[in-house]
Amino acid sequence: MSLKTIIHSYLLCFTISVANAQIKPNVIIIYSDDQGAIDLNCFGSKDLETPNIDRLAKNGTMFTQFYASPVCSPSRASLLTGLNPQRAGLPNNASEANKADGLPGDRFTMAELFKSAGYKTTHIGKWHLGYTPEMSPNAQGFDHSFGHLAGCIDNFSHFFYWNGPNKHDLYRNGKEVHYPGQFFPDLMVKEAGQFMKQTHKSPFFMYFAINLPHYPYQGDPKWLDYYQKKGLAYPRDLYAAFMSTLDDKVGQLLKQVSDLGLTENTIIIFQSDNGYSTEERAHFGGGNAGIYRGAKACLFEGGIRVPSIISWPGKIPKGQVRNQMAVNTDWFPTLAEYCNIEIQQKDLDGKSLVSVINNSKAASQHEEGYCWAFRKSWVARKGKWKLHANPEDTSKKGTLTETDTFFLVDLEADPGETKNLAEAYPELVKDLKKQYQIWEQKNKK
Numbered sequence: 360m361s362l363k364t365i366i367h368s369y370l371l372c373f374t375i376s377v378a379n380a381q382i383k384p385n386v387i388i389i390y391s392d393d394q395g396a397i398d399l400n401c402f403g404s405k406d407l408e409t410p411n412i413d414r415l416a417k418n419g420t421m422f423t424q425f426y427a428s429p430v431c432s433p434s435r436a437s438l439l440t441g442l443n444p445q446r447a448g449l450p451n452n453a454s455e456a457n458k459a460d461g462l463p464g465d466r467f468t469m470a471e472l473f474k475s476a477g478y479k480t481t482h483i484g485k486w487h488l489g490y491t492p493e494m495s496p497n498a499q500g501f502d503h504s505f506g507h508l509a510g511c512i513d514n515f516s517h518f519f520y521w522n523g524p525n526k527h528d529l530y531r532n533g534k535e536v537h538y539p540g541q542f543f544p545d546l547m548v549k550e551a552g553q554f555m556k557q558t559h560k561s562p563f564f565m566y567f568a569i570n571l572p573h574y575p576y577q578g579d580p581k582w583l584d585y586y587q588k589k590g591l592a593y594p595r596d597l598y599a600a601f602m603s604t605l606d607d608k609v610g611q612l613l614k615q616v617s618d619l620g621l622t623e624n625t626i627i628i629f630q631s632d633n634g635y636s637t638e639e640r641a642h643f644g645g646g647n648a649g650i651y652r653g654a655k656a657c658l659f660e661g662g663i664r665v666p667s668i669i670s671w672p673g674k675i676p677k678g679q680v681r682n683q684m685a686v687n688t689d690w691f692p693t694l695a696e697y698c699n700i701e702i703q704q705k706d707l708d709g710k711s712l713v714s715v716i717n718n719s720k721a722a723s724q725h726e727e728g729y730c731w732a733f734r735k736s737w738v739a740r741k742g743k744w745k746l747h748a749n750p751e752d753t754s755k756k757g758t759l760t761e762t763d764t765f766f767l768v769d770l771e772a773d774p775g776e777t778k779n780l781a782e783a784y785p786e787l788v789k790d791l792k793k794q795y796q797i798w799e800q801k802n803k804k
Contacts, residue, residue, distance in 0.1 A: 383562035386478075386698065387612075387616070387626070389630070391569055391605060391631045392572065392573035392632055393631070393634070394632075395646030395648050396666065397647055400413045409602065412609055412629055419669050420669055420679040426731075428731065428733070430656055431485075431633065432452040433733070436488060437686075438630075438687045438691075439470065440469070440691065441691030441709040442707060442709075443802070448462060448463040451733075455490060458490050459491075460489065461488055462488040464498060468499045469500075479561050480500055480565075481551075481564070482566045483550050483567050484569050485568045489508075495508075505530070507529055509528050510573075511570060511640075512529070515542060516540075543570065555616070569608060574636060598644075626670070627671070628667070633656075634653060634654045637755075650774055651774065651776075652776045658736050658737070658747060660774065684740075685712055685723070686725065687709075688709030689712045736749045739798070744767065746766070746767050747765065748766075750763060757777055762779075765788055767787060
């Protein structure tokens with residue numbers, strides 16, 4: 360074989376390899392923070408302005424019965440591992456006061472999955488999955504990271520405020536950086552744009568974990584003025600301004616994707632991590648779960664049912680709604696299937712949603728049921744039936760008595776979870792208790 364033939368063959372193989380790399384879809388997961396179950400126009404809100412996220416839903420598929428965990432860290436751990444929080448190793452929030460709290464370094468993450476397939480990977484925004492080097496974003500599969508490690512920061516000083524002493528919390532690839540006075544979501548958008556410009560000739564995975572509308576509520580003054588003139592009452596006016604600020608930043612991110620000519624080859628997921636907050640720092644509310652009972656930090660629907668959207672022009676049905684039950688652990692295998700990446704770990708809690716996305720009549724991937732556990736409460740869900748044990752309602756939408764230790768609801772007839780049917784259906788209670796006991800044993804392994 361002549362040298363010319365060898366060189367030609369090499370160049371042909373190289374060209375094919377580059378072409379194959381370029382046709383892999385990019386992936387962006389936009390993960391909002393403490394957002395109410397209906398707090399988008401497309402999910403039913405009547406008093407918010409969210410045109411950019413609504414447009415994403417119009418051009419993609421939205422889920423009306425999508426679930427996560429009730430607080431930040433477990434939700435993020437399960438998203439990135441495809442495992443429920445107990446198996447991921449982070450059933451509660453990672454506390455800045457306890458450096459041992461966090462996502463164990465031996466868990467295989469979505470970033471590591473994409474990196475193994477030749478993707479460039481980046482985390483931008485909130486982390487809240489650990490504070491030690493082995494729990495850092497760069498140690499968990501992200502080539503690049505920019506953001507804060509703790510659960511929240513002031514968006515202008517970038518300090519974490521809690522029990523004190525207050526601490527500056529802004530890092531790029533493990534090195535502390537300072538941008539005093541600059542609005543953190545703007546810094547996020549800028550960082551995302553720079554990353555995409557540097558890597559857009561290669562496929563990339565971006566975890567855009569925006570810290571809005573999590574407290575402190577620091578919405579754009581134009582939106583504060585807009586909602587106050589509109590007559591929204593406190594604290595809804597503060598929350599609404601922050602939600603529309605979130606929508607603005609999502610719009611800016613999507614424009615960057617478009618300007619780089621990447622829209623057609625980019626899968627975009629938008630989802631909240633959990634329900635809206637009723638904590639003191641959140642002015643005891645502001646978010647809206649509609650008819651759903653509960654809020655952040657409880658297992659009623661308002662705490663774990665979250666808005667969720669996926670878009671991929673030309674590949675995913677446009678303007679569609681899916682009512683099948685799905686869970687944030689499902690994104691791991693779903694994205695692996697769309698991006699043609701083999702998953703080595705076969706015992707994920709998540710199931711691919713591709714069949715559901717393609718067909719509104721497809722069965723839920725969780726017909727066998729699903730369970731959640733948080734603090735002293737747990738839930739077993741199967742079909743329309745949902746059994747609470749030791750329920751807590753952080754929204755205070757209803758009353759709970761000593762007789763409600765087990766609280767059974769029919770979500771089809773009573774999506775607001777107002778009536779306890781446990782006494783009327785003792786056999787169902789027994790079956791769902793058994794479902795949870797089996798789940799609990801599995802999660803002790």
